Amino acid sequence: METIISYIDNLFRAYPDTPKVRKARAELLGIMEDKYHELKAEGKSENEAIGIVISEFGSMEEIAFELGLDEEKKGTEQTFEDAIEKKRISQDEAEAYIKEEESFGVKIGIGVALCILSPVPVVVAETLQSIGLMAVNISDTFGAVTLFFLVAVAVGIFIISGISHSKYEEYEKSSILLDSRTRMMLEQQYESYHQIFGIKVAVGVALCILSVIPVVLIEGIFEHTSFGWLSELSAVSLFAFVAGGVYLFITTGMKHGAYETLLGKGKKRVDKKTKKKDKWISVVAAIYWPIMAAIYLSYSFVTMDWGRSWMIWPVSGIIFGGISAAMSLIIEK
Amino acid sequence: MISSDGIRGYNDMIILCLILSEPSYGYEISREIKVRTDGNYIIKETTLYSAFTRLEKNGYIESFYGSETNGKQRTYYRITDAGRTYYQEKCREWDLTKEVVEKFKIQEE
Numbered sequence: 001m002e003t004i005i006s007y008i009d010n011l012f013r014a015y016p017d018t019p020k021v022r023k024a025r026a027e028l029l030g031i032m033e034d035k036y037h038e039l040k041a042e043g044k045s046e047n048e049a050i051g052i053v054i055s056e057f058g059s060m061e062e063i064a065f066e067l068g069l070d071e072e073k074k075g076t077e078q079t080f081e082d083a084i085e086k087k088r089i090s091q092d093e094a095e096a097y098i099k100e101e102e103s104f105g106v107k108i109g110i111g112v113a114l115c116i117l118s119p120v121p122v123v124v125a126e127t128l129q130s131i132g133l134m135a136v137n138i139s140d141t142f143g144a145v146t147l148f149f150l151v152a153v154a155v156g157i158f159i160i161s162g163i164s165h166s167k168y169e170e171y172e173k174s175s176i177l178l179d180s181r182t183r184m185m186l187e188q189q190y191e192s193y194h195q196i197f198g199i200k201v202a203v204g205v206a207l208c209i210l211s212v213i214p215v216v217l218i219e220g221i222f223e224h225t226s227f228g229w230l231s232e233l234s235a236v237s238l239f240a241f242v243a244g245g246v247y248l249f250i251t252t253g254m255k256h257g258a259y260e261t262l263l264g265k266g267k268k269r270v271d272k273k274t275k276k277k278d279k280w281i282s283v284v285a286a287i288y289w290p291i292m293a294a295i296y297l298s299y300s301f302v303t304m305d306w307g308r309s310w311m312i313w314p315v316s317g318i319i320f321g322g323i324s325a326a327m328s329l330i331i332e333k
Numbered sequence: 334m335i336s337s338d339g340i341r342g343y344n345d346m347i348i349l350c351l352i353l354s355e356p357s358y359g360y361e362i363s364r365e366i367k368v369r370t371d372g373n374y375i376i377k378e379t380t381l382y383s384a385f386t387r388l389e390k391n392g393y394i395e396s397f398y399g400s401e402t403n404g405k406q407r408t409y410y411r412i413t414d415a416g417r418t419y420y421q422e423k424c425r426e427w428d429l430t431k432e433v434v435e436k437f438k439i440q441e442e
Contacts, residue, residue: 024382027359027408031378034360058377066383 003050004032011060020067032057087174089262091182097168098189098258105254107161111154112250113243118154119310120236121146126307127232143306172261183263190259197256204248211241232307277331281324288323292316335374342430344376344384346423349393349416356411358399359385385410393419 008029015021032053039049089097122143129139178186218234259265292312300309340347351362359381366376388394393416399409412420 024386027385028378028382030405030407031359031363031381033405035363035378038360038364056375056377058379060379062377062379062383066386 001033001036004036004053005029007054007057008032014060015064024063024067028057028063087170088177089171089182091179091185094178094182094186094262097171097262098255100165100168101258102251102255104161104165105251107157108254109247109250111157111161113247114150114154114157116243116246117239118147118150119306120239121150122306122310123233123235123239127229130232131229140304140306144300147306175264176262178262186259186262190263190265193256193259197252200248200252204245204252207241207245207248211238211245214238214241277328280327280331284323284327285320288316288320334372337377337380340374343423343427344380345388345393346420346427347376348381348384348388348410349412349420349423352394352410352412353417353420356397356399356409358407358409362410388416391419392416 008025012021012025035056036049036053039052040046044052125134125139125143125146128134129136134142214237215231215234218237219231222230296309296312299312300306303309347366348362351357351365357365359378363376363378363381366374385394385396389396389410392413394410394412396408396410399407
């Protein structure tokens with residue numbers, strides 16, 4: 001009987017919990033229960049009885065149709081859809097939005113690239129110091145100051161471009177209505193941009209993967225020569241490659257995303273689990289990253305080892321990836 | 334066994350027929366249909382319940398809670414006067430339907 005109850009519960013899960021629905025559930029269950037007991041009394045096994053009862057149940061569509069739940073079920077979806085604001089956008093507005101997203105992407109890309117490149121002066125100063133071109137105290141200060149300066153510039157870019165961008169936020173939240181000509185035009189542009197998007201992302205990935213090659217090469221060739229300082233400097237090329245790759249991801253991704261927003265593509269309905277997952281990951285991130293920043297700053301200031309302390313970032317990034325993957329798995333279950 | 338599609342228009346008539354003389358409840362009606370038709374028609378639970386809802390909405394039947402048996406209170410259905418009239422209508426409709434369909438049946442030897 002448990003099997004039958006859970007079968008019914010599953011079928012009814014999709015419908016709103018109204019008196020009408022509760023009554024239907026109770027009545028159907030009542031008939032099934034009677035049938036089940038009679039079949040058992042006739043000497044059928046548990047499994048046989050359950051099998052017959054379930055096979056003779058029929059279809060929920062029939063019930064839904066009769067109770068007018070068809071509309072109610074759709075009705076709840078409709079109100080969900082209605083909750084998302086509908087926004088009518090003209091061709092000019094659409095074009096302006098894509099231009100804006102493109103330039104926003106460039107700004108964010110530059111900002112992120114600056115953050116990635118921020119340890120470069122540290123590495124350079126460190127190298128100059130090791131070959132005796134710069135005094136220790138000057139090199140440490142120079143490195144730290146430029147690092148913070150670059151990050152500050154990046155944050156400034158984020159904030160300023162974010163403010164001017166915020167007027168487009170409603171585009172992302174609402175479902176967008178386009179006239180058919182604009183839609184066709186955008187579809188065409190999207191199609192042709194799709195290829196460029198693919199190529200740029202591939203180049204970006206390649207840059208990130210290839211970023212270690214100069215390091216390994218220079219290290220291998222110059223390690224024990226008088227040009228050993230070159231291997232220290234090779235970290236600069238690593239940052240440059242990664243910054244280039246990430247810049248490509250961001251700029252092309254923003255433009256691609258702009259088309260998707262306008263055309264309503266890729267607006268996935270977020271299910272409860274994903275929501276829960278995202279919530280938990282953002283909670284952990286809110287604790288994790290400040291701790292990492294605190295560790296980085298206190299370690300760097302105490303030891304003044306700015307030349308190596310930046311390594312905490314790639315490492316903690318990988319660890320964070322691991323943590324979020326593990327959390328997804330746990331919540332998925 | 335017959336298809337539920339073929340009989341769809343007559344579920345109402347079948348159910349009304351079974352409560353003509355006295356009220357009955359879901360499973361009893363379902364069992365009676367199976368028994369009377371020698372298992373050739375087994376009504377699906379959802380079909381039965383939708384028919385009850387439809388018939389009650391149209392005022393052809395009334396539901397009430399029966400006395401408790403074995404700790405279980407069942408919903409009974411009783412036919413109304415409108416239901417009886419409707420039943421007669423359905424019977425006449427069936428006679429006509431039968432006649433019409435019969436015209437297109439090629440008699441085998």
